[in-house]
Amino acid sequence: MTPILELDRATKAFGGVTAVDALSFVAPRGQVTGLMGPNGAGKTTVINLISGLLHVDSGRIALNGTDVSAQKPHHIGALGLARTYQNVRLISGLTALEQVVAGSFLKRDTSMLASFLHTPAARHRMRAIREKALHLLDRVGMAHSADVLAETLSYGEQRRVEIARALGADPVLLLLDEPTAGMNPAESAEIGRLTHKLRDEGLSILMVEHNMKLVVDFCDSVIVMNFGRLIARGAPTECIRDPHVQEAYFGKQRHDADGLRAVG
Ligand SMILES: Nc1ncnc2c1ncn2[C@@H]1O[C@H](COP(=O)(O)OP(=O)(O)OP(=O)(O)O)[C@@H](O)[C@H]1O
Numbered sequence: 001m002t003p004i005l006e007l008d009r010a011t012k013a014f015g016g017v018t019a020v021d022a023l024s025f026v027a028p029r030g031q032v033t034g035l036m037g038p039n040g041a042g043k044t045t046v047i048n049l050i051s052g053l054l055h056v057d058s059g060r061i062a063l064n065g066t067d068v069s070a071q072k073p074h075h076i077g078a079l080g081l082a083r084t085y086q087n088v089r090l091i092s093g094l095t096a097l098e099q100v101v102a103g104s105f106l107k108r109d110t111s112m113l114a115s116f117l118h119t120p121a122a123r124h125r126m127r128a129i130r131e132k133a134l135h136l137l138d139r140v141g142m143a144h145s146a147d148v149l150a151e152t153l154s155y156g157e158q159r160r161v162e163i164a165r166a167l168g169a170d171p172v173l174l175l176l177d178e179p180t181a182g183m184n185p186a187e188s189a190e191i192g193r194l195t196h197k198l199r200d201e202g203l204s205i206l207m208v209e210h211n212m213k214l215v216v217d218f219c220d221s222v223i224v225m226n227f228g229r230l231i232a233r234g235a236p237t238e239c240i241r242d243p244h245v246q247e248a249y250f251g252k253q254r255h256d257a258d259g260l261r262a263v264g
């Protein structure tokens with residue numbers, strides 16, 4: 001089966017910094033794949049390359065078997081990619097439900113929509129969009145807060161609203177860039193459980209995550225990068241024990257790959 005996502009020697013430099021350096025990996029379909037690495041490793045750049053906000057200097061990215069390396073974000077979205085950002089991006093002054101509704105307008109031709117605005121067809125369409133938004137909030141466990149101003153919700157709840165908005169595009173692959181940033185362990189675990197629920201409903205997920213416990217508890221497999229390069233991949237528990245990963249996260253205190261004791 002074609003993998004949901006494949007990077008083949010993807011490379012992206014900013015000036016003198018190669019943020020993503022000949023990175024190749026495959027994210028299997030129907031799984032939660034973790035993307036780990038210390039600060040500045042290149043994780044967000046990978047997410048931006050996949051979603052078309054940035055383009056590779058060389059190499060190739062395929063979504064569901066289609067080369068998207070040179071495509072614009074809305075084309076990649078139409079092929080089934082949705083994402084959230086490292087910082088929660090909600091619109092101030094809107095309720096949870098309105099955030100999700102707004103998401104579905106943003107990706108449509110609003111001028112066309114405006115010309116229909118006062119017609120029965122438009123009202124019918126609007127009702128359908130609100131119903132779908134409510135259903136999406138329900139999928140992420142937030143239907144009870146549909147009419148609450150999103151900015152008054154906790155980070156964990158805001159993130160779930162944001163995920164509901166992303167799901168409005170009916171994605172096949174969801175990219176989550178540090179979805180648990182700023183959350184306490186209980187809220188983080190809830191996001192982890194949500195990724196499992198969505199996976200079990202058929203979605204594939206690539207999730208940037210710093211927290212090793214969450215990676216172990218919720219990722220089916222993990223990709224670890226440092227300085228733009230892949231340093232480990234595979235089962236989370238094994239990757240976390242990998243000497244290269246230990247070194248990238250904690251410094252040269254452990255045995256390195258050659259089995260030599262390095263100096264602290
Ligand atoms: N738009 C940009 N312009 C210039 N340099 C950038 C840009 N985006 C990222 N970089 C650089 O690329 C490298 C990788 O950054 P990136 O944000 O992808 O890392 P990250 O793994 O997401 O880090 P963090 O864990 O802090 O979110 C860093 O050296 C960063 O300074």
Ligand SMILES: [Mg+2]
Pocket residue numbers: 043044045086177
């Ligand atoms: Mg980042």
